[in-house]
Amino acid sequence: MRILLLALLTTLLPAQAAFLVKPYLQLGDAPRPAAQERLELMWHAEDRGGAWTVEVQRGQGWTLQPAPTFHRLEVPPLPAHRIYRAALKNLKPGARVSYRVKLDGALVFAAEAQARKPGAHRMIVFGDAADGSASQLGIAKAVLAERPDAVLLVGDLVYGMGLASEYRKRFFPVYNSEEVPLMRSVPFLGLPGNHDVPFRRSAEAAAYFAYWSLPLNGPGLRAGEANAAPAVPGTHDAVVAAAGPAFPRMASYSFDYGPVHWTVLDSNLYADWESPALKAWLEADLKAAQGAAWRIVALHHPLFQSSRSHFDDQWMRPISPILEKHGVDVVLAGHVHNYQRTAPLRFRPGQVGHRGRPVAGEFTVDEAFDGRTITRAKGILHIVTGAGGAELYDPWQTDVRASWQPWTRVFISDKHSFTVLEVDGRTLKLRQIDAEGHELDAVTMTKPSPARPPSGR
Numbered sequence: 322m323r324i325l326l327l328a329l330l331t332t333l334l335p336a337q338a339a340f341l342v343k344p345y346l347q348l349g350d351a352p353r354p355a356a357q358e359r360l361e362l363m364w365h366a367e368d369r370g371g372a373w374t375v376e377v378q379r380g381q382g383w384t385l386q387p388a389p390t391f392h393r394l395e396v397p398p399l400p401a402h403r404i405y406r407a408a409l410k411n412l413k414p415g416a417r418v419s420y421r422v423k424l425d426g427a428l429v430f431a432a433e434a435q436a437r438k439p440g441a442h443r444m445i446v447f448g449d450a451a452d453g454s455a456s457q458l459g460i461a462k463a464v465l466a467e468r469p470d471a472v473l474l475v476g477d478l479v480y481g482m483g484l485a486s487e488y489r490k491r492f493f494p495v496y497n498s499e500e501v502p503l504m505r506s507v508p509f510l511g512l513p514g515n516h517d518v519p520f521r522r523s524a525e526a527a528a529y530f531a532y533w534s535l536p537l538n539g540p541g542l543r544a545g546e547a548n549a550a551p552a553v554p555g556t557h558d559a560v561v562a563a564a565g566p567a568f569p570r571m572a573s574y575s576f577d578y579g580p581v582h583w584t585v586l587d588s589n590l591y592a593d594w595e596s597p598a599l600k601a602w603l604e605a606d607l608k609a610a611q612g613a614a615w616r617i618v619a620l621h622h623p624l625f626q627s628s629r630s631h632f633d634d635q636w637m638r639p640i641s642p643i644l645e646k647h648g649v650d651v652v653l654a655g656h657v658h659n660y661q662r663t664a665p666l667r668f669r670p671g672q673v674g675h676r677g678r679p680v681a682g683e684f685t686v687d688e689a690f691d692g693r694t695i696t697r698a699k700g701i702l703h704i705v706t707g708a709g710g711a712e713l714y715d716p717w718q719t720d721v722r723a724s725w726q727p728w729t730r731v732f733i734s735d736k737h738s739f740t741v742l743e744v745d746g747r748t749l750k751l752r753q754i755d756a757e758g759h760e761l762d763a764v765t766m767t768k769p770s771p772a773r774p775p776s777g778r
């Protein structure tokens with residue numbers, strides 16, 4: 322009996338003790354689709370030895386993946402831990418693939434991953450997320466029920482200061498649990514909001530750069546330079562070291578998913594998008610994406626929004642003409658804790674004053690677009706989707722249309738919600754869903770088919 326018990330314990334113990342954070346999927350530094358797709362699998366474990374292996378199922382058999390690597394992170398109050406990464410390679414585009422993780426030969430984790438789809442897909446977007454509330458969990462469950470292919474969080478990923486210990490407590494246990502097995506099944510993408518950047522007094526701040534793995538094709542920033550997240554030497558060294566090349570570069574990037582080109586921007590005040598370096602990158606990125614059917618920009622601070630809260634934070638407005646010039650269709654932001662949708666807008670900024678202030682200018686509003694019968698937008702649709710968990714802002718404005726800016730068409734701040742983007746070729750459907758799965762808003766955008774090249778006959 323004792324031997325049996327011992328044998329049972331030996332089998333179970335590795336599984337129990339294996340993970341501090343269970344495996345979660347990231348896009349990794351793979352911005353563009355490929356004939357053989359890949360995903361990155363990350364997990365956190367105690368700082369001790371052990372032979373980790375990852376396998377992907379192929380037909381009846383399992384294929385061993387390249388050996389996992391790790392960075393060590395020691396930032397109080399968390400004990401030193403290891404952040405592991407392993408590639409899931411040679412995935413068929415769009416396939417669901419089974420994978421499993423072993424520690425010292427014992428199976429400790431198994432799940433199924435969604436590889437990037439080459440065409441029609443469902444992307445879910447929301448921000449201002451992990452505050453540890455019941456609302457956060459409610460949205461997470463509703464997101465799972467919508468069966469996304471990937472999830473993008475538009476900043477303020479974890480409250481209150483983007484700390485490693487806050488990720489451990491409020492982020493991973495909610496989005497990657499047995500009850501809500503989202504992050505083990507589909508890749509999550511993110512971007513830094515004002516709560517995710519280095520906080521001067523906290524060594525464990527800016528965990529974003531160490532815990533996420535996203536494309537490293539953004540502006541070539543270096544630590545300490547203008548426009549880079551301001552990590553303080555001597556304070557943030559451990560996080561910066563664990564982040565490797567991701568710090569500070571991973572703050573902005575771009576990627577393609579199906580027919581959509583996504584441009585992801587760090588809109589925090591230290592990043593000046595009027596500076597030649599950032600502006601040149603943005604222009605070049607959008608210019609190179611003209612072949613995509615859709616261009617979407619994601620960032621934390623909205624360019625245009627109506628909430629009384631954070632009204633002064635519309636400092637990203639000056640990039641609007643660049644986005645318009647290169648045919649951006651939708652801008653998705655968070656920061657403001659509610660849902661807002663504008664009419665399609667074009668904007669000419671007036672004099673750009675101090676950063677950190679809204680910018681006045683001239684608006685051209687497409688009054689005809691209704692997203693139902695008239696679906697071709699003349700201008701950019703600006704969406705605020707910051708109702709992903711944290712306490713809602715200005716709920717009273719929901720029913721007081723006179724408090725909205727003239728170009729705001731929908732303002733919902735009495736319910737938490739998230740955005741579902743269903744893209745199929747030249748049709749993009751945007752739906753806003755609440756924690757009960759009810760549809761709060763829906764618009765469809767379409768584009769004409771591209772002109773066919775002359776046949777020569």
Ligand SMILES: [Fe+2]
Pocket residue numbers: 477514515516621655656657
């Ligand atoms: Fe924010």
